[in-house]
Amino acid sequence: MSTTPSERILLGPGPSLLPPEVTEALAQPMLGHMDPDMLRIVDETVGLMRSVFQTENELALPVSGTGTAGMEAALLHMVKPGEGLAVCTAGFFADRIVEIATRIGAEVIRVEGPWGRAVSAADLERTLASPPGGRGIACVAAVHVETSTGVLQPLTDLARVAHNHGATFLVDAVASLAGADLPMDAWGIDACYSGSQKCLSAPPGMAPLTVHARTRGRGTPAAFYLDLEGLWKYWGPTHAYHHTVPVQQVYAMRAALRLVVEEGMEARVARHWRNTRALWAGLQAMGLGLLADEPDRSPTITTVVIPDGVDDARVRTRLLREYGIEIAGGLGPLRGKVWRIGLMGHSSQPRWVLLLLSALEAVLSAEGVRLPKGAASIQAAALL
Ligand SMILES: Cc1ncc(COP(=O)(O)O)c(C=O)c1O
Structure with missing residues (x-):
């Protein structure tokens, strides 16, 4: 057979079709994850990732895992147990944010809209102005493209409202990065994650993620694997071992990011x-x-x-x-x-x-x- x-x-x-350059990258010779040639690929991948996220953030890396790993790593980074997280929700994947954040121990407040519509910034404003139980909101989360409904969520008003109330702003760009415009620094997004298998057209298995310096050192230290500061020890200039990254996935991610940058x-x-x-x-x-x-x-x-x-x-x-x-x-x-x-x-x-x-x-x-x-x-x- x-x-x-x-x-x-x-x-x-998703997954979407792979361009030939990405398929070829998957068949390149195996390198050790600490090989100097591999570390050059790591550096290039981090640089390309910054340009695709349109950010100056230092910490940008692909989490080993699918979009949900990016979601979990980002939530662990952005909220501590007991802190308030407002989730703009009008679909299946925003509900997943609610579920993971609840398991992490965050106090989750839903800012809900009907499925098939964007969540309104006025509703977020009302919630943040008088949060249930008078609880402070540390972070606001939203999904840029809600894959369950096909809705593109406008982000700039949500970012403004979050910041006006002293909260950080976290965005799920799993179904939008490299397909819809997302200049994250210009739009005031503090943390953002995506997935390799959608608009980037790499195989499933990596979750590009980046966070602003102001968010660093304040979240829940994840057990280990999804701790961004730990991951940065490998992906950042130190290049210390954290875990054995999936080498071929990294080749594919680099090839996919290069294609995005080449196309513009x-x-x-x-x-x-x-x-x-x-x-x-x-x-x-x-x-x-x-x-x-x-x-x-x-x-x-x-x-x-x-x-x-x-x-x-x-x-x-x-x-x-x-x-x-x-x-x-x-x-x-x-x-x-x-x-x-x-x-x-x-x-x-x-x-x-x-x-x-x-x-x-x-x-x-x-x-x-x-x-x-x-x-x-x-x-x-x-x-x-
Ligand atoms: C908006 C959004 N967020 C998160 C995810 C989860 O990603 P994954 O299935 O790669 O874990 C998806 C997957 O379709 C998604 O569309």
Whole structure:
């Protein structure tokens, strides 16, 4: 039996397709994690990471682990047990922040919005002006692109409100870094983490993370593995052993970051917007509805409302089996109600937009949905 998995067109919420340069990086010769050649790669990776986060922060590193490891490391760094953390929540991944922070022992206050909308800065202001129980809030956390709803959360007003109340501001950029604009220093973000497998188009397994100097030395010292100061001993100038970093993952991360810098952030973000706007136009021409209204929509993930009477899993299975295309179903209360389409990193390309629209049209027609034939591709192509 062949051990090679089938080739897929990955248009779900991650992982995204790998560029050839990243695939090649994974096959480079093995180096020891303390080899001077490896440490040069480490330094370059840290420098590239600063430019992709658009930050002057000293501490920038990829945590060994997926986006959730970045989330946990960031929360351990930003809040101590018993401190107040306000979480702007309107989706599945903000709820995960709430869960981890609660387990860490933070006093979590939810600033809640409806799923499918951005959280309002006025609601955050009201909460911070009179927090429940009169408790001080040390930190505010928000998700830049909520992958469960496809909403792009505006961040600058949240940052201003947090700082006005003396709180730090932590952002989850797992589904946005290198796909949506995120100049973190200019926007007043004190700590930010992402994941390797979405807009960066590296394999899953690393979580880029950076924190401002003002946050250092004040969080919960994590047991060991996720302690940022400990990790910085390896990733920073000291280059002391902390744990054996996943060497190939680091090669892949460096290659992926280089591609982002070569393309240029402005051009890359514009590409994500262009392809995603074309996708929206095509889906709407097919008669499909989108969960989020336009001002709240993300350039990286789109949530499509599943038409009444259409079998969610059957459509996704047919796309996968007949066309090799992966899209995802909904999470939490949106399970069975939406499809999630990701156009991220190397997956954000005009040819995949047109292929997905044609394949979806064919599958939905075969499932008995009446659609205007060909309209989707025509509308999308006009914007590509
Ligand atoms: C916004 C957001 N945060 C956190 C995560 C968790 O990342 P991971 O699944 O890589 O652990 C995801 C994953 O989809 C995400 O979309």
